[in-house]
Amino acid sequence: MPPLNSTDRPLLVLYTGGTLGMLQTTRGLSPGGDIGVRLERALTTLPPSRQASLPPYRLISVTTPIDSSAATPLDWQRLGREIADRLPDHAGVVVLHGTDTLAWSAASLAYQLQGVDRPVVLTGAMQPLEAEGSDALANVELALRFAANPSLKEVAIAFGGRLLRGVRARKWHTRKNSAFESPNYPLLGERVDEDAVLYPTRGLAHQQRGAPRFELPDYTSLADGGVARIALWPGISARQVAAWLSDPHLRGALLEVWGGGNSPDDPALLETLARASGEGKLLAAISQCPHGGITLGHYAAGQGLVDAGVLSGDDMTPEAALTKLIHLLAQPLSEQEQRQRFLTSLSGER
Ligand code: ASN
Numbered sequence: 001m002p003p004l005n006s007t008d009r010p011l012l013v014l015y016t017g018g019t020l021g022m023l024q025t026t027r028g029l030s031p032g033g034d035i036g037v038r039l040e041r042a043l044t045t046l047p048p049s050r051q052a053s054l055p056p057y058r059l060i061s062v063t064t065p066i067d068s069s070a071a072t073p074l075d076w077q078r079l080g081r082e083i084a085d086r087l088p089d090h091a092g093v094v095v096l097h098g099t100d101t102l103a104w105s106a107a108s109l110a111y112q113l114q115g116v117d118r119p120v121v122l123t124g125a126m127q128p129l130e131a132e133g134s135d136a137l138a139n140v141e142l143a144l145r146f147a148a149n150p151s152l153k154e155v156a157i158a159f160g161g162r163l164l165r166g167v168r169a170r171k172w173h174t175r176k177n178s179a180f181e182s183p184n185y186p187l188l189g190e191r192v193d194e195d196a197v198l199y200p201t202r203g204l205a206h207q208q209r210g211a212p213r214f215e216l217p218d219y220t221s222l223a224d225g226g227v228a229r230i231a232l233w234p235g236i237s238a239r240q241v242a243a244w245l246s247d248p249h250l251r252g253a254l255l256e257v258w259g260g261g262n263s264p265d266d267p268a269l270l271e272t273l274a275r276a277s278g279e280g281k282l283l284a285a286i287s288q289c290p291h292g293g294i295t296l297g298h299y300a301a302g303q304g305l306v307d308a309g310v311l312s313g314d315d316m317t318p319e320a321a322l323t324k325l326i327h328l329l330a331q332p333l334s335e336q337e338q339r340q341r342f343l344t345s346l347s348g349e350r
Contacts, residue, residue: 011057011147012090013039014082016075017065018098020125020136029128031065035096042129042137050141050194055148057094068098068105068124073219073326076105080112083120084214092119092147096140099124099171099179102157106166107319110155110347111327115212119152122166123159126177135160135177145196146189152198153205154347156188163189163198167320167349170290183290184315185348204348217330225249227325229318231256231288238268245276252282252325254318255310259287261294262301270304277309282329282338286313286321293350311342313350320349 015021015035023032032038036059043051066075083093097105106122113120123143125136143158155166160178165185172181189198200206228244230253245253253276257263263270263285277283285305287294293315297306313321324346328338 009089009091011055011092011094011144012083012086013057013059013094013096013144014079015059015061015065015096016068016079016098017062018068018096018102018124019128020096020098020123020139021065022067022128023130031067032128033061033065035059035061035065038129039140043141045137046141054141054144055091057144058090066098068101071098071101071105073108073223073323076108076112076323077216077219079105080109080216083109083113084216087116087118090118091150092152093121094140094143094147095120095122097122097124099126099159103166103169103171103180103317103319104323106155106157106169107317107349108323108327110165110167110320110349111324112216113155113212113214114347115208115210115214116155117153117208117212119147119149120155120166121147121152121163122155122157126175126179142191142196146198149196149198151200151205152188152203153208154188154203161191162187163196165204165348167347168317170317170319183317184292207348215327215331217327219326219330222251222326222330226329227252227254227322229254229256229322232258232263234264236264236269238266238272241269242272245272245281250281251329252284254313254322254325255283255285255305256288256318257285257294257302257305259289259294260292260298260302261285261287261296261305261312262299263305265301265304270308273305273308273310280335282311282325282335282342283309284311284313284321284325284342286316286318311339313342316350324349
């Protein structure tokens with residue numbers, strides 16, 4: 001038999017849980033089983049021409065599907081390793097995932113699977129597969145189509161008729177079917193009529209050179225609060241920030257600061273940050289504004305952050321910045337390498 005080329009291989013569909021596969025229980029919606037049979041049944045309700053153009057896939061389920069609100073960095077790590085192991089036998093991957101923390105998993109996968117040479121597409125749904133008027137089937141169909149397109153060579157999210165870069169996306173709405181946005185990067189593709197149209201010039205494919213550079217570090221030491229996310233508010237006290245930063249388990253923190261990169265002019269607060277930096281904790285800042293990036297030091301009100309050693313997260317999402325801190329801190333890198341890599345785009349996140 002001639003060797004299969006990558007497009008002859010089936011897709012891998014990996015079910016991790018989420019509303020898409022949930023069933024009603026006495027305690028509310030809860031992840032259901034038998035997803036393979038249920039999905040196949042749902043796909044047979046598509047018009048025959050659309051069924052016929054779907055790529056072949058092989059479905060596997062994690063042992064215990066979860067509501068993604070329960071996910072931790074250890075789930076990201078398991079997912080990264082599972083995909084990396086199985087990728088050679090598949091043309092692409094679709095991950096069925098709960099929407100609540102889908103953007104966090106997508107961001108983490110983008111760092112773990114750097115340089116990936118085929119599509120890894122996450123999707124989920126706002127309504128269970130069997131619910132009346134559910135968005136689930138349309139999302140799965142879209143994800144399968146994009147995952148079968150060999151021109152897509154990155155981790156992406158197919159949702160509500162659109163394809164977003166995974167490490168740029170955020171869950172933006174609690175109810176709408178179009179629940180995800182990519183505030184600082186254009187769409188990678190979208191559904192136009194019945195087609196899944198990819199915009200290749202926006203993808204990472206043209207930057208990928210050489211073999212994939214997967215990095216699959218062990219997140220265990222950071223999974224239990226190793227990195228904190230601290231949003232400023234008017235009236236925040238140095239004492240409160242110190243309480244976060246003095247935690248001996250804490251190795252890094254993401255600060256969500258004002259506007260273009262400003263913080264309160266409070267010497268005690270800045271001193272607290274500088275002390276944590278001096279102890280080797282990796283501190284980074286992004287804006288609380290969803291759109292646009294920051295330039296630390298543009299205003300005097302942000303210069304204190306620079307002096308305290310805080311790194312600029314530019315226009316990264318909180319999901320991208322925090323998962324990046326975890327990813328870098330989990331590796332045996334010098335502090336200088338961690339800082340330099342945080343400031344560099346690893347997978348189109350900034
Ligand atoms: N709570 C669900 C989850 O994230 C929400 C969803 O999937 N729509 O697993």
